[in-house]
Amino acid sequence: MAGSLESKVALVTGGGSGMGRATALIFAREGARVVVADVNAEGGEDTVSMINDAGGEAIFAYADVSRAADVEAMVNRAVETYGRLDCAHNNAGIEGPVGLRTHEYPDDAWGQLMSVNLKGVWLCLRYEIPQMLKQGGGAIVNTSSAAGLVGMRGASAYAATKHGVAGLTKTAALEYARPGIGVDAVCPGFIHTPMFARINVDNPRGEEQASAMEPVGRLGTPEEVAEVVVWLCSDAASFVTGNVMPVDAGFVIG
Numbered sequence: 474m475a476g477s478l479e480s481k482v483a484l485v486t487g488g489g490s491g492m493g494r495a496t497a498l499i500f501a502r503e504g505a506r507v508v509v510a511d512v513n514a515e516g517g518e519d520t521v522s523m524i525n526d527a528g529g530e531a532i533f534a535y536a537d538v539s540r541a542a543d544v545e546a547m548v549n550r551a552v553e554t555y556g557r558l559d560c561a562h563n564n565a566g567i568e569g570p571v572g573l574r575t576h577e578y579p580d581d582a583w584g585q586l587m588s589v590n591l592k593g594v595w596l597c598l599r600y601e602i603p604q605m606l607k608q609g610g611g612a613i614v615n616t617s618s619a620a621g622l623v624g625m626r627g628a629s630a631y632a633a634t635k636h637g638v639a640g641l642t643k644t645a646a647l648e649y650a651r652p653g654i655g656v657d658a659v660c661p662g663f664i665h666t667p668m669f670a671r672i673n674v675d676n677p678r679g680e681e682q683a684s685a686m687e688p689v690g691r692l693g694t695p696e697e698v699a700e701v702v703v704w705l706c707s708d709a710a711s712f713v714t715g716n717v718m719p720v721d722a723g724f725v726i727g
């Protein structure tokens with residue numbers, strides 16, 4: 474049976490770990506050829522190997538999403554290798570310091586979060602959209618967060634960047650709806666990834682506490698987010714754009 478993305482080309486930033494890796498694998502499962510982009514070459518190459526081992530097609534592209542030249546080269550590499558770009562998951566992100574109140578937040582960390590989490594998504598849009606316009610359409614999914622919908626104590630810069638991604642997503646959705654580019658965002662709740670482990674490295678009760686905050690009583694898996702991303706990129710979601718969609722089992726409504 475043909476996959477939902479047969480003959481499509483998909484790009485994932487932060488594809489070397491966590492939710493980005495899960496999306497890359499599911500893009501490939503659905504028949505897309507995949508460009509896995511990351512600053513972590515080892516993680517990115519491992520994702521490519523996993524895709525190849527499962528019979529899919531993928532390449533690794535080194536890209537720091539906060540650097541325009543890297544992002545431009547990443548999109549060029551996708552087009553040079555596979556001839557087009559149909560789907561993009563702009564997912565790369567960092568957590569920064571956690572547990573500091575707004576007035577305590579360090580200047581350099583503030584700048585770094587803005588560069589990677591917010592400017593990084595904008596740079597991806599800046600280079601992906603012209604290619605999709607040339608082709609007559611495409612689908613883009615940005616990774617925001619539950620912290621892009623509600624406030625989060627001790628994570629002022631992170632929450633500010635993720636709210637920023639939500640605004641950028643809605644604006645781009647309006648601007649490119651007519652030429653046929655869907656732009657949506659996913660807002661994951663607490664998801665079992667290396668980022669979650671880093672945030673809770675000094676808190677042995679972190680998983681228990683986060684699970685208690687999730688109405689379903691457990692963390693989400695990277696695949697539970699990736700399935701939504703891939704659906705948003707499929708033709709089944711052709712009348713969907715501009716959603717900033719919680720994928721959080723009800724966390725933000727509580």
Ligand SMILES: NC(=O)c1ccc[n+]([C@@H]2O[C@H](COP(=O)([O-])OP(=O)(O)OC[C@H]3O[C@@H](n4cnc5c(N)ncnc54)[C@H](O)[C@@H]3O)[C@@H](O)[C@H]2O)c1
Nearest residue numbers: 487490491492512513537538565566618661663664666668
């Ligand atoms: N884990 C959660 O609970 C959670 C919840 C909501 C949102 N998110 C968001 O989901 C996204 C993925 O997070 P994850 O939990 O899978 O984290 P992760 O740390 O497992 O993976 C993030 C990947 O992004 C890469 N990356 C970091 N900076 C980069 C840069 N400048 N350029 C390119 N790649 C870069 C890392 O090398 C890593 O491979 C992030 O945007 C994160 O903020 C995570």
